[in-house]
Amino acid sequence: MSPSATETLIREAPTKYPIIPLRQQKTDPISTEQPTTHLEIPESKEQNLERHLPIPGPALERLQRAGIDLSNGYPDYPRKLTWLEDALELEPKDREYVDPGSRADPDKKALLGAAKEVRHLAKHIGTEIVGLQLKDLTPQQKDELGLLIAERSVVFFRDQDLSPQQQQELGKWYGDIDISHVNPYVPGVPGAQVIWPDLMRTSKPADFRHPGGNSRWHTDEGHGKYPAGITHVHHDTVPDIGGDTLWASGYSAYEKLSPSFRKVIDGQYAVIKGSVQFLSKSNPTGGPVSIERTHPLVRVHPATGWKSLYVNRSWTSHIVGFDKAESDLILGYLFDVYEKNPDIQVRFQWTPRTSALWDNRTTIHVVSWDYEGEEPRHGTRVISLAEKPYFDAKAPTRREALGLGE
Numbered sequence: 001m002s003p004s005a006t007e008t009l010i011r012e013a014p015t016k017y018p019i020i021p022l023r024q025q026k027t028d029p030i031s032t033e034q035p036t037t038h039l040e041i042p043e044s045k046e047q048n049l050e051r052h053l054p055i056p057g058p059a060l061e062r063l064q065r066a067g068i069d070l071s072n073g074y075p076d077y078p079r080k081l082t083w084l085e086d087a088l089e090l091e092p093k094d095r096e097y098v099d100p101g102s103r104a105d106p107d108k109k110a111l112l113g114a115a116k117e118v119r120h121l122a123k124h125i126g127t128e129i130v131g132l133q134l135k136d137l138t139p140q141q142k143d144e145l146g147l148l149i150a151e152r153s154v155v156f157f158r159d160q161d162l163s164p165q166q167q168q169e170l171g172k173w174y175g176d177i178d179i180s181h182v183n184p185y186v187p188g189v190p191g192a193q194v195i196w197p198d199l200m201r202t203s204k205p206a207d208f209r210h211p212g213g214n215s216r217w218h219t220d221e222g223h224g225k226y227p228a229g230i231t232h233v234h235h236d237t238v239p240d241i242g243g244d245t246l247w248a249s250g251y252s253a254y255e256k257l258s259p260s261f262r263k264v265i266d267g268q269y270a271v272i273k274g275s276v277q278f279l280s281k282s283n284p285t286g287g288p289v290s291i292e293r294t295h296p297l298v299r300v301h302p303a304t305g306w307k308s309l310y311v312n313r314s315w316t317s318h319i320v321g322f323d324k325a326e327s328d329l330i331l332g333y334l335f336d337v338y339e340k341n342p343d344i345q346v347r348f349q350w351t352p353r354t355s356a357l358w359d360n361r362t363t364i365h366v367v368s369w370d371y372e373g374e375e376p377r378h379g380t381r382v383i384s385l386a387e388k389p390y391f392d393a394k395a396p397t398r399r400e401a402l403g404l405g406e
């Protein structure tokens with residue numbers, strides 16, 4: 001019998017660093033009398049094993065430097081929920097949202113003037129800032145960074161000295177922090193979710209033909225009432241080669257469409273599904289349901305005022321008001337335009353201690369699993385929830401606003 005993914009990971013663990021036990025996800029007491037519907041983390045033999053996984057050395061050092069209590073294991077998990085209504089209860093209550101980028105100096109002098117270097121990595125998307133520490137940004141610089149992210153869609157900072165707590169604090173500037181009811185998090189820092197493909201492999205085996213680690217194009221947390229605005233991932237540990245992340249521009253994907261086709265999708269709505277299934281208290285015998293929200297297919301970014309395509313292959317289910325065949329055809333085309341044009345994408349090679357901050361309103365992203373889990377990759381992710389998506393027919397495209405031509 002072949003060893004389980006967990007056993008393999010244990011056997012291959014380096015011995016330089018202490019082994020911290022993995023915590024198990026806590027189960028909602030109500031759910032012990034109910035069938036499990038939590039499909040993300042299925043029950044398996046592996047979950048009955050005493051699970052250990054070595055925290056990669058640089059990650060452990062970062063966590064210890066930040067004073068994270070690892071005495072009860074790592075990472076921590078939210079309580080597993082049974083009921084849809086309990087999951088909805090965790091969403092932000094109705095509130096106004098002012099995008100920090102919308103109040104920034106359009107020239108962004110405080111931010112860009114303080115940087116040693118500002119490198120645009122591709123023509124339409126992706127900028128690297130050199131010589132600034134995210135933890136030291138002033139309120140004005142944070143607003144200007146919000147605008148820069150809105151304009152360039154993803155912004156990178158290498159060589160950061162950043163604790164999970166500081167990362168969480170910065171995320172609060174850009175919106176309500178997403179407190180996940182699914183993803184593991186740094187003990188004591190519930191908004192700092194743990195991105196650790198080796199941990200994912202303990203419940204979802206992966207191989208070359210079935211790659212792991214977020215290797216499908218997607219946006220983060222699109223199914224909420226207030227979907228994700230900015231995601232900030234900080235990687236303390238990355239493979240020597242491989243594990244790049246790619247982003248594609250939703251502004252540019254929209255601009256790739258003919259003006260006639262834009263008229264077909266402008267003002268339409270699509271259903272976005274969450275990844276986890278629950279039971280509903282209003283219909284407990286009705287079978288598993290996921291959180292679903294209807295959002296505009298084309299949305300406008302509140303800081304730039306530019307139109308962006310808002311679809312992704314992983315979570316956009318169907319267009320409202322269209323027959324399934326029509327919806328499948330249109331969405332399939334939109335996914336292809338978004339994913340398959342290299343001139344509207346940026347591919348980023350990580351180095352340890354790098355932060356990427358991107359806008360889920362105007363991008364999709366995917367991770368290359370070419371390292372096949374042979375080297376550790378570990379980081380923390382903070383998601384800031386932004387406005388309720390909206391469409392404005394009068395809003396310009398990015399190319400129109402910047403005078404770039406058709």
Ligand SMILES: [Fe+2]
Pocket residue numbers: 214218219220365
């Ligand atoms: Fe993601």
